[in-house]
Each structure stands twice: as structure tokens, then as C-alpha cells.
Amino acid sequence: MPPPPDREKSALPLSASIVVSLAVAATIGFADVVFVLSVAGGGIGGRLLAVLPIYFIAAFAAAQLAFWLLRAVLGAFLLLDLRGHAVLAGLTFLAAGLLHYADSLGVQRILQEQGAAIAQGGSCPPGLACTPLRPAAELREADAGVRLAAAERGTLDAEGFALLMRDADAPVRAALARRADLPQELLERMAGDRHPAVREAAAESPRQDDEALSRLAFDREENVRLAVARNRNAPPTALDILASGTSAEIRLLVAEHPRASEPVLRRLLDGSNDRAERVARERLRSGSS
Structure with missing residues (x-):
């Protein structure tokens, strides 16, 4: 039976890890920039261009940290050859994707936290005579005029806030953003619409x-x-x-x-x-x- 391959000889040098980490981090950084551009409307104005490097550097640094932490943890068990580096790169991309997914689920967490604060009968902006609460399923099937009216002066529960915040029509979302009873965290998120x-x-x-x-x-x-x-x-x-x-x-x-x-x-x-x-x-x- 032939002897097992020498791990030291099979493993790629540290310089290979550096190259892979830079490539992975740069890809994640550019992906974050693309996401920011999509949120900002797709154009690169002078002011947006001034802050894009910040988003890139933050994502790049986080990806670098994730890669080298994974390398330190898995290096004791994983042969750091070409396949091993591919695994590290894949896990780094997975970690970045999970972080982004967790952030996108923040709305759900916020709504759960706010649910206790919103009365059973729904929420209405102070000083406004609101229309009765409509079930979310009914709002989902309603036309744009009805959804706009609900966003402006309708009694809303947590599910209604979540539904209208993702409405396909911008005027509906804009009306929701102007509500005085919109949960604070959702108001901040709508600033990135x-x-x-x-x-x-x-x-x-x-x-x-x-x-x-x-x-x-x-x-x-x-x-x-x-x-x-x-x-x-x-x-x-x-x-x-x-x-x-x-x-x-x-x-x-x-x-x-x-x-x-x-x-x-x-x-x-x-x-x-x-x-x-x-x-x-x-x-x-x-x-x-």
C-alpha cells in the first residue's frame, strides 16, 4: 500500500491563501457595491460615488476576516491544497450570503418585536380618523387605490405594515413612510428604498x-x-x-x-x-x- 501523501508538500503556500482571500474579498466587496447601487436607484452620482468605497472596504474587510478565521479553524483538519482553498472560498461566500440573508430577515424580527407594541386592533397615526383594519390577505388582493388609502389613513397591524412596505407601487410605500406610527426601524429601512x-x-x-x-x-x-x-x-x-x-x-x-x-x-x-x-x-x- 503506498504511503499517504505528505501534507506539507501537497498544501499550497501561504501566498496562495493571500491571493484567494483577496479575490474572494474583492468579489464580495463589489457585490455589496452593486447592492448599494440597486438600492440607491442604479446610478452613480457624485455624492454616491463618494461613499461607495466605504461600502466596498467594509465588505472587503469582513470577507477577509471570515476567510482567515475559517482558514485558522479548518486548517488543522483540511489539507490546504487547491481543493481546500476552493472549500475555504465557498465557505466565505456562504458566510457573506448568510449575513446578507440575516439582514434581510431583520424586517421580520422587527415586526415581531413591534407586534407587542401594536394593539390587537391595529395601529393608527395620532390625530387621524383611520379606516377599519383590513386583513393582510384582503389588502394583498386590493387595487392600488385601496392600498394607497390604507397606507395613508388605514388601521394597520404588523402584517399590514410589512405588506405595504414591500408594495409594488412607490406612492403606496411613500405614503407609508410618512405615517407617524410607522415603527422606527421600518422608517429607517425605508430610507434605503x-x-x-x-x-x-x-x-x-x-x-x-x-x-x-x-x-x-x-x-x-x-x-x-x-x-x-x-x-x-x-x-x-x-x-x-x-x-x-x-x-x-x-x-x-x-x-x-x-x-x-x-x-x-x-x-x-x-x-x-x-x-x-x-x-x-x-x-x-x-x-x-
């Missing part, structure tokens, strides 16, 4: 998360950025992003914004001598930032 009208509605909400508003300040659609600038709760980080743009209307909204900090106002002093710069200069002079 594919359609600009939905992102605009999410940006208008005074309950929107600071981080989501800062992301929306990079949006390629000016109406979305305008909605952020008009939101009186927009954080200084979002205003700083908006102040670096060229839109005179957005610059003026930033200059007049109650949360515009001194650094934000100073960013508006670009020598253009437009109204935004004059307002910013006056606020800095009076110390009202």
Missing part, C-alpha cells in the same frame, strides 16, 4: 434616524437632498454634506437650519456671495449657530 419618492418621504420624517439622514444627504436625487435640508431634525453631519453641494436652494436651507453648527456655516463661506453665504456670515457674526 429603490424609488426616490419613497426615500424623499423617509427623509421628511422628523423621526428619521440621524445616520439615515446623513446617508440620504448623499442621495443622487436633489428632491431627496432637499427633503433632508428641510427636515428640522437633520443632524450637523447631514448638513455639512449638503453644504458642500452646489444647489443654491439647498445651501440656503442649510444656512437657515436651526441645527447648522459653526463648521457647517463656515463651509458655506466659499466666496460665492450668494444668499446662503450672506445668511451664514450673519449667523456667525451674531453667534446664532
